[in-house]
Amino acid sequence: MRQLIVAANWKMNLTRQEGIALISEVVPMVRDQVHTKVKVVLCVPFPFIGFAKRFFQSQKNIALGAQNCYYKPAGAYTGEISAPMLKSFDVDYVIIGHSERRQYFGETEEVLAEKVRQVIANQMHPIFCCGESLQTRQSGYHINFVRQQLSQSLFHLSAEDFAKVVIAYEPIWAIGTGHNATAQQAQEMHFALRQHIASVYGQEIAQQTTILYGGSCNANNAPEIFACPDVDGGLIGGASLKSSEFTNICKSFPLYKLIAD
Numbered sequence: 001m002r003q004l005i006v007a008a009n010w011k012m013n014l015t016r017q018e019g020i021a022l023i024s025e026v027v028p029m030v031r032d033q034v035h036t037k038v039k040v041v042l043c044v045p046f047p048f049i050g051f052a053k054r055f056f057q058s059q060k061n062i063a064l065g066a067q068n069c070y071y072k073p074a075g076a077y078t079g080e081i082s083a084p085m086l087k088s089f090d091v092d093y094v095i096i097g098h099s100e101r102r103q104y105f106g107e108t109e110e111v112l113a114e115k116v117r118q119v120i121a122n123q124m125h126p127i128f129c130c131g132e133s134l135q136t137r138q139s140g141y142h143i144n145f146v147r148q149q150l151s152q153s154l155f156h157l158s159a160e161d162f163a164k165v166v167i168a169y170e171p172i173w174a175i176g177t178g179h180n181a182t183a184q185q186a187q188e189m190h191f192a193l194r195q196h197i198a199s200v201y202g203q204e205i206a207q208q209t210t211i212l213y214g215g216s217c218n219a220n221n222a223p224e225i226f227a228c229p230d231v232d233g234g235l236i237g238g239a240s241l242k243s244s245e246f247t248n249i250c251k252s253f254p255l256y257k258l259i260a261d
């Protein structure tokens with residue numbers, strides 16, 4: 001079945017000391033309390049990447065993630081971080097196309113397509129973020145809008161490469177606002193995206209694609225959202241900065257998903 005994932009997006013939060021304190025709390029909690037079928041991905045800020053892995057070296061269901069990378073492999077791009085650099089620090093997942101990067105850093109679907117290519121060429125998994133604004137949802141065009149984001153940034157990939165992609169549906173109006181999408185809204189979009197993937201890559205690949213929900217997800221609403229048939233976990237911002245809240249989110253999958261083959 002599909003890989004279940006809960007990914008933490010720490011964003012631009014925490015000092016070195018605070019990051020060490022949080023990771024030191026989260027790792028044993030995940031080890032002791034979270035089902036081994038759930039992969040926990042910690043997408044930490046770049047400066048933490050060098051040391052974060054030491055805290056969970058032998059724990060197979062925790063992986064290291066980054067929050068971005070540059071779309072070129074190397075060169076005179078002062079201040080940027082490349083996919084080969086991330087790979088050399090044992091990073092396995094890279095968030096690509098978060099709405100904050102699209103909004104504040106002007107990232108376009110074309111640039112995101114290049115970033116996705118870089119991440120995959122370096123044997124990592126992109127966590128590709130997509131999602132509509134409130135205005136687009138209110139216009140009723142939201143499903144087509146998000147479908148187009150996938151078409152433009154992902155559908156250049158071969159089937160073999162597409163199978164390495166994780167998708168995170170994150171409605172912009174739900175991110176950091178305390179207003180999560182309802183389970184029905186999440187399921188409707190996830191189902192539509194899976195059908196869209198199937199139309200290009202076939203049902204087998206579509207059924208194996210992990211699609212996460214993100215946007216004000218917390219320990220209270222995660223059980224209902226994770227129970228939706230097409231929701232395979234979450235991308236968690238604010239609530240990932242609290243160890244017990246985050247661990248409880250990681251424990252929110254219904255039993256039937258945990259025992260599926």
Ligand code: PEP
Pocket residue numbers: 009170174175176177214215216217235236237238239
């Ligand atoms: C995010 O930014 O990816 C996110 C889901 O944030 P939050 O959980 O805080 O809404």
